[in-house]
Amino acid sequence: MTPSPEALQDAALSLSALMVQPGEQARLSPAQQRFNDLLARIEKLSGLIQRLEAWSDQHRYAHIQALRVSVQQAQVHRKSLLLFVHDRLQTADLTDRQHRMARGLLRGLIDQLSATADPQVKALAEVYVSEEDTQEAADEQAQAAQALRERIEEALGQPLHKPSQYQTPEEMMQAGMRQWQQQQEANEARKAAKRAARKAQKQAQKQSAAAEKGDVPPAMLRELDAKSAIRTIFRQLASALHPDREPDEQERLRKTALMSEVNAAYEKNDLTTLLRLQMQGTQGNHQSGSHLADDKLIAMCMLLKEQLAALEEDLDQLQTRLSLELCVPVQAEADVALMTQSLQRLQADQRHISDSLEADLRRIQNEAELKRWLKEQWQLAKATSA
Numbered sequence: 001m002t003p004s005p006e007a008l009q010d011a012a013l014s015l016s017a018l019m020v021q022p023g024e025q026a027r028l029s030p031a032q033q034r035f036n037d038l039l040a041r042i043e044k045l046s047g048l049i050q051r052l053e054a055w056s057d058q059h060r061y062a063h064i065q066a067l068r069v070s071v072q073q074a075q076v077h078r079k080s081l082l083l084f085v086h087d088r089l090q091t092a093d094l095t096d097r098q099h100r101m102a103r104g105l106l107r108g109l110i111d112q113l114s115a116t117a118d119p120q121v122k123a124l125a126e127v128y129v130s131e132e133d134t135q136e137a138a139d140e141q142a143q144a145a146q147a148l149r150e151r152i153e154e155a156l157g158q159p160l161h162k163p164s165q166y167q168t169p170e171e172m173m174q175a176g177m178r179q180w181q182q183q184q185e186a187n188e189a190r191k192a193a194k195r196a197a198r199k200a201q202k203q204a205q206k207q208s209a210a211a212e213k214g215d216v217p218p219a220m221l222r223e224l225d226a227k228s229a230i231r232t233i234f235r236q237l238a239s240a241l242h243p244d245r246e247p248d249e250q251e252r253l254r255k256t257a258l259m260s261e262v263n264a265a266y267e268k269n270d271l272t273t274l275l276r277l278q279m280q281g282t283q284g285n286h287q288s289g290s291h292l293a294d295d296k297l298i299a300m301c302m303l304l305k306e307q308l309a310a311l312e313e314d315l316d317q318l319q320t321r322l323s324l325e326l327c328v329p330v331q332a333e334a335d336v337a338l339m340t341q342s343l344q345r346l347q348a349d350q351r352h353i354s355d356s357l358e359a360d361l362r363r364i365q366n367e368a369e370l371k372r373w374l375k376e377q378w379q380l381a382k383a384t385s386a
Helices: 005-010 030-091 096-116 119-128 131-156 169-213 218-241 249-267 271-281 294-326 336-363 367-385
Strands: none
Touching: 030 096, 030 119, 030 294, 030 336, 030 367, 096 119, 096 367, 131 169, 218 249, 218 271, 249 271, 271 294, 336 367
């Protein structure tokens, strides 16, 4: 059901309206300050997520389409190069060295075109990826992998695990990244274990002291208070927003929409949404945080911390997903204009690749240029793998 315009306007209320306001003479207590701080952080994270989603909605589709077109055009040009160079190998006056250069170039083109499942590409793959050529390429890859291994081990400060398993620079780089990540995870695990041990020790000491006094542990009390607080707000909202009790049709539609949000928020323990809906549903006549005792605010802070952690995870996942989809680093706090420029640069780079392949195809129609081009491509490939 579509919410009324009033409900949509109310939904834009800032979380700052829920914060505890200091009195004319009294300062905020630590619990009130903590409550306000968590609300502010939740509001900031929610704003970052909304901002990033809006930016993505504006640019994502057009960017992905532009990249797809450029990649497809580049593949068309690569196939034309493959077929042309193959044909010239049969007819052009090339030296043995130039033949080797051409075969190496053709293997590279075949590798880049392998995902197309094109029958012509497959047929040429059977011709050029022979046992001799494969061994020659494997030897080159192994040499490049060995050189890369030395640099990786220097960066890691330790030998690479089972380096003989990795025969290409790509495999060696992936192995190095995995080992580096394992190092980082092991370090973090050790730190986390120490923190957990210290926390468990303190908790055990508190519980032991509480048991001797016959008291309920404070953490348990806060958890009970938090559940009680969110249940109380839910019941107040359910009573205030019950649509069957509303004679006015327009108001009944508004309350039905709000009650649907209330139920969803209650299921997720979403305290901030419940507080905001309480303000909307009761036209602002709700019990503000300033009227709550510190122990109740501390209990509510437990729920806010959980919500904050969930938002942080959502934001991290959103940034990771968009970075992978758009092929550029995406950070919620980055300048959106700069991120848009990164998209435009990537699109320009992909167009340049396609245009360069097309220009190469025009250039090598001349046999002398073909020979020069083969030498340039060979030197470029060696420099890239070094």
